[in-house]
Amino acid sequence: MPTAASYPNAPDLTTEDYIVIGLATCFIKEDGEVHQVEVIEPIPSAALEALVKGIPTSYKFAWATTLGNVVDGDTLQKPTNFPQTAQFSDEFLQRTIAAARTYKRKENAKSLIPVGTTYTDFQYSTERKRVLNASRVVTKEDNVKQHSHTHQVL
DSSP, X not given: OOOOOEETTEEEEETTOEEEEEEEEEEEEETTEEEEEEEEEEOOHHHHHHHHTTOEESEEEEEEEEHHHHEETTEEOOOTXXXXXXXXXXXXXXXXXXXXXXXXXXXXXXXXXXXXXXXXXXXXXXXXXXXXXXXXXXXXXXXOOOOTTTTOOO
């Protein structure tokens, strides 16, 4: 049996390792307007276990596959069952490698979605929008008021 190729930055992984890729509905804020985008991103085992239990999520569906079907060396391959307009998430390669490692540690999570199948029974919701480029502006009102004796030596 030939051995599957490994990745230079992840010698513990091969092209045959299990991974789940999801299609998420996210939003980008530009010029005061919010635009919807579809993002392809890896789903780690712990997140997948929570999602199949029915928590609301922005994932429309998830596809179980092998690492080699999505990552060829440093090149990303868009799966054919994803829309052409969908884009890969930021740091997709690093996140995919990290997610693949979670399935090596939690073998039972692989049974949730068999390789080559698509899971669509998520509790899909965009009520809480995932804004990708949101920035947090800190104001004086965010400061926590401390008790007067906090920094005194008694």
